[in-house]
Amino acid sequence: xxxxxxxxxxxxxxxxxxxxxxxxxxxxxxxxxxxxxxxxxxxxxxxxxxxxxxxxxxxxxxxxxxxxxxxxxxxxxxxxxxxxxxxxxxxxxxxxxxxxxxxxxxxxxxxxxxxxxxxxxxxxxxxxxxxxxxxxxxxxxxxxxxxxxxx
Numbered sequence: 001x002x003x004x005x006x007x008x009x010x011x012x013x014x015x016x017x018x019x020x021x022x023x024x025x026x027x028x029x030x031x032x033x034x035x036x037x038x039x040x041x042x043x044x045x046x047x048x049x050x051x052x053x054x055x056x057x058x059x060x061x062x063x064x065x066x067x068x069x070x071x072x073x074x075x076x077x078x079x080x081x082x083x084x085x086x087x088x089x090x091x092x093x094x095x096x097x098x099x100x101x102x103x104x105x106x107x108x109x110x111x112x113x114x115x116x117x118x119x120x121x122x123x124x125x126x127x128x129x130x131x132x133x134x135x136x137x138x139x140x141x142x143x144x145x146x147x148x149x150x151x
Contacts (some may be wrong), residue, residue, distance in 0.1 A: 004085065020083035032084030040097070042139050045122050046106035060117075064108040070125050073099045074137040097137040102126070104141075117148045130144030 005025055006017035016029035048066030055061060074097035080086040086093065108121030121144045127137060 002100070003033050004034060008035040008078065010089045013026060018102075032086050034086060035081055036076050036078050036118045038074065038076040040072060040137055040139055042072040042123065042142050044068045044069055044070035044104070044106065044125070046123070048106055048108075050110070052110070052112075058114050060110075060112040062110040063114070064106070064110065064121065066106055068104045068106040068123060069101050070104050070123060071101050072125060072137040072139050073097060087094065115150045118146070120145050125148075 002126045003018040003025065004016070006019045009016040009026070009029075009031065016026050016031055018024075018030050019026050046066055046068035048064045050064040052062035076095045077092045078086070078093045078095060080089055080091040082089050102125070104123060104125045106121055106123050108119055110116075110117050110119035123142045123144070125137075125139060127139050127140060
């Protein structure tokens with residue numbers, strides 16, 4: 001559930017909306033609330049380097065880093081909870097993030113014993129630009145934990 005931003009009110013010369021700094025409604029009027037149901041995903045291809053260190057007895061640790069190309073998708077359906085700026089209660093608006101390839105980075109660490117390893121990676125996926133109903137993706141990055149066997 002999201003209220004209207006304070007900026008929505010000031011553009012029409014009124015006082016109201018949600019003030020992020022004070023975390024409260026201006027003059028007790030948050031405006032029209034909308035419920036957002038969102039879904040999305042991210043796909044990436046990374047080119048990384050991974051130096052590793054032998055600890056003895058077959059154990060290794062490694063650090064991984066490098067650039068990544070990623071593509072994120074995001075769709076949100078915003079439903080007005082009451083009559084107001086966004087139409088009558090129940091009015092829905094679909095907001096999307098059109099997929100496009102962008103540049104990010106992947107970092108991670110791994111612990112291995114023989115052919116088995118456990119790795120944790122983080123994909124940094126900056127939001128980029130957007131306009132109108134083409135909203136930013138709700139994903140700024142993604143963690144991945146994997147168990148691996150090399151043969």
